[in-house]
Amino acid sequence: MISGLKQRLARISALAAVSLCGVLAMPASAHAQTEIQWWHAMAGALGERVNDLAAKFNAENKEYKVVPVFKGNYDETLAAGRAAFRAHEPPAILQVFEVGTATMMASKGVIKPVYEVMAMADKKWDPSIYVPAVAGYYTDPKGRMLSMPFNSSTPVMYYNKDAFKKAGITEVPKTWPDLQTALLKIQSSQATPCAFTTGWQSWVQLETMSAWHNEVFASQSNGFGGLNVNLEFNKELEIRHISRLSSWVKSGLFTYAGRKDEPAAKFFTGECAVLTTSSGNYGNIKKNAKFDFGVAPLPYYDEYKGAPYNTIIGGASLWVMNGKTPAVYKGVGKFFEFLSRPEIQAEWHQATGYVPITKAAYELTLKSGFYEKNPGADVAIKELSGKVQANSRGVRLGNFVEIRTIIDEELENVWSNKKSPKQALDDAARRGDEQLRKFEAANKAGKI
Amino acid sequence: MEKRVIFKNWWLPLLLVAPQLAVTLVFFVWPASQALYGSLFVEDAFGTSSEFVGVQNFLGLFNDGYYAHSFGITVLFSVAVAGLGLGVSLLLAVFADRVIRGARLYQTLLIWPYAVAPAIAGVLWMFMFDPSVGVAAWALKRMGVNWNHLLNGHQAMALVVFAAAWKQVSYNFIFFLAGLTAIPKSLIEAAAIDGAGPARRFFDIVFPLLTPTTFFLLVVNIIYAFFDTFGVIDAVTQGGPAKATEVLVFKIFQDGFKGQDYGGAAAQSVILMLIVVALTVAQFRYVEKKVNY
Numbered sequence: 001m002i003s004g005l006k007q008r009l010a011r012i013s014a015l016a017a018v019s020l021c022g023v024l025a026m027p028a029s030a031h032a033q034t035e036i037q038w039w040h041a042m043a044g045a046l047g048e049r050v051n052d053l054a055a056k057f058n059a060e061n062k063e064y065k066v067v068p069v070f071k072g073n074y075d076e077t078l079a080a081g082r083a084a085f086r087a088h089e090p091p092a093i094l095q096v097f098e099v100g101t102a103t104m105m106a107s108k109g110v111i112k113p114v115y116e117v118m119a120m121a122d123k124k125w126d127p128s129i130y131v132p133a134v135a136g137y138y139t140d141p142k143g144r145m146l147s148m149p150f151n152s153s154t155p156v157m158y159y160n161k162d163a164f165k166k167a168g169i170t171e172v173p174k175t176w177p178d179l180q181t182a183l184l185k186i187q188s189s190q191a192t193p194c195a196f197t198t199g200w201q202s203w204v205q206l207e208t209m210s211a212w213h214n215e216v217f218a219s220q221s222n223g224f225g226g227l228n229v230n231l232e233f234n235k236e237l238e239i240r241h242i243s244r245l246s247s248w249v250k251s252g253l254f255t256y257a258g259r260k261d262e263p264a265a266k267f268f269t270g271e272c273a274v275l276t277t278s279s280g281n282y283g284n285i286k287k288n289a290k291f292d293f294g295v296a297p298l299p300y301y302d303e304y305k306g307a308p309y310n311t312i313i314g315g316a317s318l319w320v321m322n323g324k325t326p327a328v329y330k331g332v333g334k335f336f337e338f339l340s341r342p343e344i345q346a347e348w349h350q351a352t353g354y355v356p357i358t359k360a361a362y363e364l365t366l367k368s369g370f371y372e373k374n375p376g377a378d379v380a381i382k383e384l385s386g387k388v389q390a391n392s393r394g395v396r397l398g399n400f401v402e403i404r405t406i407i408d409e410e411l412e413n414v415w416s417n418k419k420s421p422k423q424a425l426d427d428a429a430r431r432g433d434e435q436l437r438k439f440e441a442a443n444k445a446g447k448i
Numbered sequence: 449m450e451k452r453v454i455f456k457n458w459w460l461p462l463l464l465v466a467p468q469l470a471v472t473l474v475f476f477v478w479p480a481s482q483a484l485y486g487s488l489f490v491e492d493a494f495g496t497s498s499e500f501v502g503v504q505n506f507l508g509l510f511n512d513g514y515y516a517h518s519f520g521i522t523v524l525f526s527v528a529v530a531g532l533g534l535g536v537s538l539l540l541a542v543f544a545d546r547v548i549r550g551a552r553l554y555q556t557l558l559i560w561p562y563a564v565a566p567a568i569a570g571v572l573w574m575f576m577f578d579p580s581v582g583v584a585a586w587a588l589k590r591m592g593v594n595w596n597h598l599l600n601g602h603q604a605m606a607l608v609v610f611a612a613a614w615k616q617v618s619y620n621f622i623f624f625l626a627g628l629t630a631i632p633k634s635l636i637e638a639a640a641i642d643g644a645g646p647a648r649r650f651f652d653i654v655f656p657l658l659t660p661t662t663f664f665l666l667v668v669n670i671i672y673a674f675f676d677t678f679g680v681i682d683a684v685t686q687g688g689p690a691k692a693t694e695v696l697v698f699k700i701f702q703d704g705f706k707g708q709d710y711g712g713a714a715a716q717s718v719i720l721m722l723i724v725v726a727l728t729v730a731q732f733r734y735v736e737k738k739v740n741y
Contacts, residue, residue, distance in 0.1 A: 075705065075706050082495075082708075085494050107494050107496065108496075256598060257579060257598060258598050263580075265578075266580045269580060401706050402708070405706065405707075409688070410690070413690050415599055416689065418690070435707070438709065441490065442491065442492045443492055
């Protein structure tokens with residue numbers, strides 16, 4: 001019994017210290033080829049696509065070998081990258097989701113900016129081929145691209161066409177009040193047991209809603225301008241919108257189904273008639289839904305002058321880690337060029353629902369007649385190419401992962417009636433500001 | 449007087465304990481000292497810069513209302529898991545002990561869940577109770593229960609308690625069954641002749657004789673609930689909704705890995721280590737003084 005307890009103790013202390021000494025073993029490369037490790041978070045069908053991309057590149061370039069390694073979800077992949085860097089064994093390429101962007105940008109000496117990598121691989125590389133709404137997010141204030149956009153998405157609205165028909169809804173709702181009328185029809189006609197649900201609530205219902213109406217989410221141009229940022233989403237638009245959603249919870253129109261991609265299951269099983277979530281869910285929904293569905297732009301409030309503006313991007317980009325040999329960087333540059341090729345991008349966009357990262361890939365898809373055959377597949381890219389304003393470039397915050405968790409918690413307090421929308425948003429802004437101060441302290445100002 | 453005449457030299461005993469010492473140093477002392485060291489610094493995400501801040505990380509914890517909240521959640525969770533795990537397994541052990549035909553089969557089947565890793569157990573329960581596609585959630589809805597543990601903190605807590613306790617029932621069951629077999633049949637028979645019914649026999653004879661086992665299991669179960677249930681919570685609720693199931697171990701993961709606050713997470717690890725030490729010391733004292741094997 002005592003030895004059992006000791007083993008337990010050993011395990012516990014190992015757990016306690018794991019946050020400090022994550023040591024990741026990596027196989028040393030003994031090939032003549034230059035090996036390029038690519039750590040990513042693409043599970044399931046997306047993971048297969050990633051493997052295809054690497055295989056295709058490797059077949060073309062015998063001197064390089066891109067090795068994709070699945071490292072769990074986005075949080076876990078970033079954590080693995082951090083632990084590997086501390087152990088002096090980082091991968092060459094690390095996929096980091098958009099909320100980790102500010103952390104990566106502030107980490108001088110940890111990353112090798114993409115513009116430097118590309119300069120090593122090819123002098124003629126032209127950063128203007130990328131869609132500005134996408135590349136702008138990963139660009140520093142001097143206009144230099146720091147990471148390579150890879151899988152970019154934006155919030156859209158999916159709706160069940162069969163349910164709409166059954167409820168007698170003829171027009172796809174454009175505004176939130178219109179959507180409410182439609183949802184009430186679905187409820188009264190019992191077309192589906194649940195009318196509405198949403199994924200990624202902070203990103204869709206707060207960050208994007210602010211950009212969509214050109215309202216401020218955070219100071220310093222939503223965090224693009226510096227580190228002394230304060231959250232400002234506890235204002236009229238957001239309070240109003242969250243209050244509306246809260247009233248939907250009370251009247252049974254909105255069923256809360258989770259923080260990330262879980263709510264998509266509620267939609268494709270036919271339980272909920274309307275879903276607002278990432279355009280990246282398109283492939284998954286198409287594969288699973290046994291009914292006719294449509295994709296539409298996110299609803300807006302028409303009282304706001306000029307609305308809708310544009311939505312903001314989510315998804316992830318590829319960061320190059322520092323401390324590798326020039327040969328590796330040359331290979332990475334070649335691989336990024338390969339990824340930016342119009343036909344490769346177009347194929348990725350059409351298969352996954354992520355937006356094309358280059359203008360050429362969009363043109364190619366347009367010409368191929370893909371959007372006519374798949375109505376709604378171009379909603380995301382159109383939303384993103386709206387009129388970009390000061391507040392609709394995106395949101396880039398330090399400790400954003402933690403801030404998202406805080407917002408999730410506070411919104412859950414609203415949906416379960418523990419707090420009023422104003423109270424919850426005020427609390428979220430206050431708690432989020434504490435995280436921003438911590439980030440500011442840990443990354444002395446001026447580094448960004 | 450103490451006798452120490454067995455080994456003439458120092459090298460042999462040292463050699464013999466060296467493997468155990470090495471394991472302790474590598475897996476306990478070194479990580480523990482790293483945690484203690486790290487808890488005194490504030491670092492950026494990649495550890496490229498760090499600043500000594502003394503006990504500021506600890507003070508930060510005591511001023512953080514959510515840390516106290518997490519403490520409360522942990523106590524509630526541990527007591528519920530230990531209580532449920534011990535209660536159910538004792539009941540099952542008593543019945544399994546009385547069964548004559550097919551006793552082996554029951555005993556084997558009841559031990560099975562212990563072979564399931566906590567994360568797998570968590571995933572099993574998560575699928576069964578998933579509000580969208582879960583079988584159990586569907587059945588509950590048919591019975592008129594509005595099951596949505598993603599929003600209802602009490603339901604989420606109940607779910608992780610069941611999942612965590614379910615796994616531990618098998619372990620407890622083995623110990624209780626062994627304890628029951630060790631009780632002399634003559635005592636129980638004598639009580640039966642004196643006219644004591646099954647319930648009376650259990651409370652007056654069986655249960656008191658099982659106290660050493662029960663006490664040992666209580667400590668082990670509480671330690672299990674404190675530290676080994678991370679997998680279950682990560683798979684089922686991720687500490688949500690709104691921190692309703694954020695136990696101390698999960699908070700370390702949340703703050704350290706997701707929040708990139710290594711110093712704060714290290715400070716929490718140190719406090720957690722002190723709790724283990726306290727629990728262990730309490731048990732050894734109790735075992736030595738009160739229980740006679």
